[in-house]
Amino acid sequence: MTLLADSPHSDFDLAVIGAGLAGTGLAASLRQAGFDGTILLLEAGRGPGGRAASRRRRDDLLWRLDHGAPCFSFSQPPKGRLAELWNPLLEKGIVQPDRGIVVGLNETGCLVDPPDHPLLQGPRFRGVPTMASVPEALLQAAGSKTHGVFGERISGLSRENGWWCFSGQHRARSLVVTGNLLAHPRSLAMLGWRDVPLRSAVPLNVDPFLDAALEQIAEMRASVRWNLMLEFPRCADHLPRQIWLTSEAQETFGIERIVLHRQQDQKLGLVVHGLDDGSPITPDSQPGLLVSQELRQRKALTELLLPWPELAQALPLARSLGVMRWGASQPLDYPLPTSLQWCGPSAVGFCGDWIAGPGFGMAEGALQSAVDLAAQLTE
Numbered sequence: 001m002t003l004l005a006d007s008p009h010s011d012f013d014l015a016v017i018g019a020g021l022a023g024t025g026l027a028a029s030l031r032q033a034g035f036d037g038t039i040l041l042l043e044a045g046r047g048p049g050g051r052a053a054s055r056r057r058r059d060d061l062l063w064r065l066d067h068g069a070p071c072f073s074f075s076q077p078p079k080g081r082l083a084e085l086w087n088p089l090l091e092k093g094i095v096q097p098d099r100g101i102v103v104g105l106n107e108t109g110c111l112v113d114p115p116d117h118p119l120l121q122g123p124r125f126r127g128v129p130t131m132a133s134v135p136e137a138l139l140q141a142a143g144s145k146t147h148g149v150f151g152e153r154i155s156g157l158s159r160e161n162g163w164w165c166f167s168g169q170h171r172a173r174s175l176v177v178t179g180n181l182l183a184h185p186r187s188l189a190m191l192g193w194r195d196v197p198l199r200s201a202v203p204l205n206v207d208p209f210l211d212a213a214l215e216q217i218a219e220m221r222a223s224v225r226w227n228l229m230l231e232f233p234r235c236a237d238h239l240p241r242q243i244w245l246t247s248e249a250q251e252t253f254g255i256e257r258i259v260l261h262r263q264q265d266q267k268l269g270l271v272v273h274g275l276d277d278g279s280p281i282t283p284d285s286q287p288g289l290l291v292s293q294e295l296r297q298r299k300a301l302t303e304l305l306l307p308w309p310e311l312a313q314a315l316p317l318a319r320s321l322g323v324m325r326w327g328a329s330q331p332l333d334y335p336l337p338t339s340l341q342w343c344g345p346s347a348v349g350f351c352g353d354w355i356a357g358p359g360f361g362m363a364e365g366a367l368q369s370a371v372d373l374a375a376q377l378t379e
Contacts, residue, residue, distance in 0.1 A: 010170050011163075012147070013037030014377075017154055018178030020050020021072075021363055022352045024135040025370035026176060027142035029085050033378040039146040040172055041139070044153040047132065048139050050178070051326060052363075054130035055229060065269040066131040067229050067324055070242060070259040071098040072363035075122040081371040082364070085138075090125075094137045098124040100241025107248040109303050114244045119362060157182065157197040159346065164201075174347040176373065178366075180336075180354065181327065183217045192283045202346045209343035213350065216336055220354070222327055224276035225256070226293040229321035232268035236310040239268075243304070250275060253300040270311075270318070272297045281325075290323045297323075335360050341369065342376045349373055 014030075016023045019041045027039050045053055051068035072095065078086040089095045102120060104112040114120055127133040139148060149170070157175075158165045164175040181187045182197045202210055243258040250256055254275045261269040274297050279289060298315075305312040335356040342349040351373050353365035 010040070011038075012040040012170070012172040014174045014176065015040040015042060015164060015166065015170065015172035016176045016178065016351075017042050017182065018050060018352075019043035019045070019048040019135060019139065019148060019150070020178060020352075020366070021052050021135055021138075022178040022366040022370050023050070023176075024048050024138035024142065025085060025367045026178070026351050026374055027146050028138040029081070029371045029374035030377065031142055031146075032081075032084060033374050035374070035378050036145070039142060040170060041146060041148040042152055042154060042166065042170070043148065043150045045150060047150055048135040048148065049132040050135065052127065052131040052135055054127075054132035055321065057321075062264045063231075063267075063269070064130045064263070065229060065261055065271065065321070066127075066259070067227055067271050068326060069131060069363065070126075070261075070271070071100075071119075072125040072127070072131075072134070073119040073122060073359075074124070074362060074364040075118070075359050077123055078364070078367075081375065082368050085367060085371055088141075089134060089137060092137070093128055094133055095125040096128055098126040098241070100126070101239075102242045102244060103240045104244050104246055105249055105304060105307070106246045107252045109249075109306055111307050112246065114242075115246050117244065120244070122362075122364075125363075154182065154197070155193075157201040159201045162347075164347070174349070174377075176349040176351050178351045179327075180217050180220065180350070180352075183214055183350075184220065184222070185218055186222055198348065202348070207343050207345035207348075209340055210346050210348060213336060213340040213343060216334075216340065220334075220336075224281070225326040226274040226276065226289070226297070227324045227326060228272040228274060228294055228297045229324065230270045230272075231319040231321060232270060232311065232314050233317055233319075234310075234314065235262050235266050235268040236308065239308065239311070245304075253304065255297065255300055255304070258301075258304065268311075272301065274323075286325070290325070294320060294323050338369075338372060341373055349377070 053068050055065040055067045057063040102114045104114040106112045163171045165171045239260050256273040259271045337356050351369045355369035357368045359365035
């Protein structure tokens with residue numbers, strides 16, 4: 001397929017909503033599989049990354065902070081088509097094994113062994129120099145016929161005469177969504193929408209595969225994180241990379257883990273992965289929730305950083321870089337079956353770490369879903 005001419009719209013063969021690991025991985029995997037059509041990547045953030053995004057600052061060009069996922073987790077070394085996508089990144093040095101120290105903290109603030117968590121059980125990798133380097137490299141591998149549009153949040157969808165149409169002048173023959181916000185009822189309150197965009201675009205009984213997918217997606221539980229970002233004026237030696245709280249400590253402090261990111265100028269970036277307390281998230285409530293989450297997390301840090309006296313003493317001087325709200329579709333009661341990953345009658349597909357398969361809930365799952373969907377679209 002080729003870009004259509006003589007049209008007032010920007011017409012593409014495939015549109016992918018979300019330029020995180022799954023979206024950029026899908027674009028790169030499609031190219032590896034021989035797909036020569038045009039691809040449009042639509043991303044609400046300032047650049048590729050998603051939960052692998054890295055914060056940059058205009059006032060400090062050296063500053064890089066991995067404020068989402070601190071590493072790429074796998075249940076086992078990549079194999080098959082996944083290895084074909086991942087190994088070139090290793091060979092080019094864009095990813096490297098993550099050997100950062102991981103420690104645990106219990107509910108009394110004492111150091112213990114890290115919890116038995118799936119994200120810590122298999123091989124782990126880090127992006128070089130930052131996590132965002134990986135989706136950036138995958139986007140580059142997708143070639144010149146892939147067009148990225150950043151800073152544009154999709155507020156509505158429609159399907160007209162065989163075209164998927166978006167806000168603005170973009171439309172595409174086929175659509176892939178890498179998260180399920182456009183398919184899940186939680187989007188109604190969170191974003192102030194009146195209906196689920198995919199459901200309103202494709203009415204019931206038009207596509208039985210999409211009907212089944214949307215029914216299962218509606219039953220999924222969302223996972224929300226409130227990530228507080230701090231800049232410390234100095235960096236102690238021999239600090240861990242990740243501090244994981246035990247399940248009892250998570251319940252006590254409302255925090256999942258703390259991630260430390262050493263900077264080139266020896267300052268320290270610290271990210272607190274705060275757990276959601278179930279408060280309703282709406283466009284009106286979110287500003288207040290961001291403030292309350294920062295206050296709560298900074299208070300918890302006064303106890304949680306005591307095993308590292310230099311950090312505890314420097315906490316009052318730590319500069320806040322704000323709170324980022326992350327929404328993810330894991331952990332879930334069950335993932336979306338791969339049989340519903342592509343809905344042919346409506347030309348819509350799903351991709352991400354919430355799809356059934358190896359590495360569910362991990363970077364491995366995001367990339368595996370990408371290569372699996374690419375295979376379906378090119379066979």
